[in-house]
Amino acid sequence: MNPSEWFTEQVPGAESAFSLKIKQKLHEEQSEFQYLEIYETETFGNLMVIDGCTMVSTRDNFFYHEMMSHPALYSHPDPKRVWIIGGGDCGTLKEVLKHQSVEQALQIDIDERVTRLAEIYFPELCESNNDPRADLRFIDGIKWVKDAAPDSVDIIIVDSTDPIGPAEGLFSEAFYRDCYNCLSENGMVVQQSESALYHMKLIGEMRNAMSQAGFKTLQTLFFPQCLYPSGWWSATIASKADLLKFREQDCADKSFDTVYYNADIHKAAMAQPEFFKKTFSL
Amino acid sequence: MNPSEWFTEQVPGAESAFSLKIKQKLHEEQSEFQYLEIYETETFGNLMVIDGCTMVSTRDNFFYHEMMSHPALYSHPDPKRVWIIGGGDCGTLKEVLKHQSVEQALQIDIDERVTRLAEIYFPELCESNNDPRADLRFIDGIKWVKDAAPDSVDIIIVDSTDPIGPAEGLFSEAFYRDCYNCLSENGMVVQQSESALYHMKLIGEMRNAMSQAGFKTLQTLFFPQCLYPSGWWSATIASKADLLKFREQDCADKSFDTVYYNADIHKAAMAQPEFFKKTFSL
Numbered sequence: 001m002n003p004s005e006w007f008t009e010q011v012p013g014a015e016s017a018f019s020l021k022i023k024q025k026l027h028e029e030q031s032e033f034q035y036l037e038i039y040e041t042e043t044f045g046n047l048m049v050i051d052g053c054t055m056v057s058t059r060d061n062f063f064y065h066e067m068m069s070h071p072a073l074y075s076h077p078d079p080k081r082v083w084i085i086g087g088g089d090c091g092t093l094k095e096v097l098k099h100q101s102v103e104q105a106l107q108i109d110i111d112e113r114v115t116r117l118a119e120i121y122f123p124e125l126c127e128s129n130n131d132p133r134a135d136l137r138f139i140d141g142i143k144w145v146k147d148a149a150p151d152s153v154d155i156i157i158v159d160s161t162d163p164i165g166p167a168e169g170l171f172s173e174a175f176y177r178d179c180y181n182c183l184s185e186n187g188m189v190v191q192q193s194e195s196a197l198y199h200m201k202l203i204g205e206m207r208n209a210m211s212q213a214g215f216k217t218l219q220t221l222f223f224p225q226c227l228y229p230s231g232w233w234s235a236t237i238a239s240k241a242d243l244l245k246f247r248e249q250d251c252a253d254k255s256f257d258t259v260y261y262n263a264d265i266h267k268a269a270m271a272q273p274e275f276f277k278k279t280f281s282l
Numbered sequence: 283m284n285p286s287e288w289f290t291e292q293v294p295g296a297e298s299a300f301s302l303k304i305k306q307k308l309h310e311e312q313s314e315f316q317y318l319e320i321y322e323t324e325t326f327g328n329l330m331v332i333d334g335c336t337m338v339s340t341r342d343n344f345f346y347h348e349m350m351s352h353p354a355l356y357s358h359p360d361p362k363r364v365w366i367i368g369g370g371d372c373g374t375l376k377e378v379l380k381h382q383s384v385e386q387a388l389q390i391d392i393d394e395r396v397t398r399l400a401e402i403y404f405p406e407l408c409e410s411n412n413d414p415r416a417d418l419r420f421i422d423g424i425k426w427v428k429d430a431a432p433d434s435v436d437i438i439i440v441d442s443t444d445p446i447g448p449a450e451g452l453f454s455e456a457f458y459r460d461c462y463n464c465l466s467e468n469g470m471v472v473q474q475s476e477s478a479l480y481h482m483k484l485i486g487e488m489r490n491a492m493s494q495a496g497f498k499t500l501q502t503l504f505f506p507q508c509l510y511p512s513g514w515w516s517a518t519i520a521s522k523a524d525l526l527k528f529r530e531q532d533c534a535d536k537s538f539d540t541v542y543y544n545a546d547i548h549k550a551a552m553a554q555p556e557f558f559k560k561t562f563s564l
Contacts, residue, residue: 001290001299008283008301015324016508017283019290021297042297060479197342197508224506224514226298226479231513232506260555268553271546274539 007039007047009054011229014198018054018227020044026121031113034165038121044227046121048089050114050161054227056089058122062259064192065091065125067223068235070261071269072155072190073099074251075219075237075244079154080104081184085141085170087159088114091125093134096157098256105134106153112138142169148182156183158191163202171206176213180240188239193220195230196276203234207280210238219244220276221269223260289321289329291336293511296480300336300509302326308403313395316447320403326509328403330371332396332443336509338371340404344541346474346515347373347407349505352543353551354437354472354519355381356533357501357526361436362386363466367423367452369441370396373407375416378439380538387416388435394420424451430464438465440473445484453488458495458520470521475502477512478558485516489562492520501526502558503551505542 001019008019020041027038037049045058056064069092073079080103082096088109096105109115115136119126128134137144145156156179160167169175170191179189189210193203207218215238225233237244251263272282283301290301302323309320319331327340338346351374355361362385364378370391378387391397397418401408410416419426427438438461442449451457452473461471471492475485489500497520507515519526533545554564 001285001292003283003285006299008299010283013325015303016326017288017290017299017301017303019299019301021299043295044298197506222506224479224504224512226512226514230506230508232508257556259557262553262556262559264553265555268550271544271550273542273547274544275541277544 007041007049009052011198014229016229018229020047020057022047027117029113031111033111036113036117038117048117048121051165053162055161056091056122057227058124060226061091061125063223063225064233065095066258066261067221067269068092068157068159068190068192069095070251070258071221071235071266072157072188072237073102074247074266075239076155076188077186077245077247081153082106082155082157083108083153084157084159085145086161086167087157089118089122089125090115090129091122092157092159094125094128097128097131097133100255103133107134107136108139108141108144110138110140142175145175145178145182148178150181151184152182154184154187156187156189158189160192162194171202171209173209173212176210176215176238180214183240186239186241188237188241189215190235190237193234193236195228195232196222196234196273197230197232200279203236204279206236210236214240216240216242217244219270220272222271222273223269289323289331291334293480296511298511300511302329302339304329309399311395313393315393318395318399320399330399330403333447335444337443338373338404339509340406342508343373343407345505345507347377348540348543349503349551350374350439350441350472350474350517351377352533352540353503353517353548354439354470355384356529356548357519357521358437358470359468359527359529363435364388364437364439365390365435366439366441367427368443368449369439371400371404371407372397372411373404374439374441376407376410379410379413379415382537385415389416389418390421390423390426392420392422424457427457427460427464430460432463433466434464436466436469438469438471440471442474444476453484453491455491455494458492458497462496462522465522468521468523470519470523471497472517472519475516475518477510477514478504478516478555479512479514482561485518486561488518492518496522498522498524499526501552502554504553504555505551
């Protein structure tokens with residue numbers, strides 16, 4: 001294995017690594033916030049890397065983007081206003097806009113360069129960027145949420161990088177409290193919550209912070225994501241409601257295509273592994 | 283990343299690779315059948331490698347061994363006689379023997395050296411090897427099944443390496459036909475069926491061969507397995523019965539511990555991703 005032909009991400013702490021064979025480096029730049037690289041890989045299509053961490057590939061991004069959006073949207077009784085904090089590659093935005101109930105989808109990524117590169121190298125993720133319901137802003141999501149008025153939004157999707165660097169504040173109780181305050185009555189946050197094989201401490205801290213911020217119901221969802229550490233990823237929904245009610249019939253009747261997600265997968269993602277139940281006394 | 287400090291498995295075709303940082307190589311040998319290596323890793327405990335492919339680690343083997351055994355055993359009305367073809371590390375055997383209904387668990391691995399090394403380097407997987415119901419034989423599993431009389435066994439678990447080398451014959455219609463013939467009325471085969479992200483062609487061929495061999499019901503199960511290509515693995519159950527009936531109450535009442543598996547995970551593993559349903563018209 002010639003290192004110059006492969007992109008490798010090492011996972012600190014786990015001492016594991018995942019590599020993809022590359023055809024060529026298509027682009028690299030230091031943005032105002034992060035170091036961005038784009039590779040063309042042998043079998044995963046294009047690959048975006050931020051600060052050395054794999055973010056998105058053409059081949060396998062569907063798992064993540066579908067699972068960050070549809071389970072939450074089908075667990076809210078009537079999601080009209082959705083904010084995506086982060087998500088600059090626009091893949092989550094595209095999935096959110098598949099829901100006809102959504103009237104406004106606001107994507108707030110601090111780094112405009114991520115979106116400009118996605119438009120070039122991941123055009124299929126950006127194909128809904130001109131939807132009249134879409135609003136892309138390149139500002140600080142933490143401040144945006146802090147300054148928002150009560151009842152401003154129904155679902156906040158935190159589609160961020162790992163909790164180091166610019167995304168660190170997105171994993172704090174203060175941020176979740178600000179989310180709580182600007183969410184509508186049955187509002188919810190859904191946030192990527194790393195790997196239950198590698199990051200149980202982080203998941204525990206996140207769940208605790210969400211509870212402390214006032215959210216009544218927590219639900220961690222599990223799904224495969226080849227590109228991310230351990231290949232097994234999670235998202236955690238924190239809801240102001242007493243219960244997450246899955247609109248199963250609406251999901252079964254959905255008029256749009258998905259690659260991974262469907263009603264059975266929705267329910268499957270909610271199943272908690274035995275060690276997870278024991279750790280969190282579920 | 284100094285290559286001498288890491289064990290790396292490249293996945294042919296997918297052009298991806300997974301690596302674990304190693305403390306030391308504990309053992310290596312050429313057995314009569316395969317090249318066997320044992321490493322001590324930084325964070326995954328011990329690691330067994332066969333012909334360059336990661337087979338089992340201390341840290342994450344529970345996913346695979348639990349999912350190769352419990353879903354099938356709780357889908358059979360009364361599993362008394364279980365054969366494990368392959369499975370020389372004894373981890374599947376240990377899980378099978380947790381079921382009190384099981385009267386005989388016969389492990390048939392062609393390579394005795396795998397088991398001898400597991401006894402030294404994975405003693406926790408071998409702790410049921412002396413159970414009076416366990417019977418370990420080191421013979422050719424393909425021939426064993428071919429020669430077996432009708433109604434000899436209730437569940438056959440094919441816990442094999444990839445379909446190259448000694449395991450190749452375990453993925454053939456002829457083998458499944460021999461399984462069919464020696465299974466009891468509601469008998470079933472469960473076989474590891476690789477990754478639905480990387481190996482859909484193989485899964486399709488396997489499912490087709492199982493159907494051609496006479497099995498009435500097929501069910502592919504999905505679960506995480508960090509160590510294996512793509513981190514997302516599967517097993518496929520082929521049953522002679524018209525339907526797999528999950529003994530959910532028995533599972534909920536189980537008297538033994540598991541790390542990953544439980545009744546919710548059982549049902550979750552049966553959920554078929556949208557692309558999978560479309561490919562196989564499920």
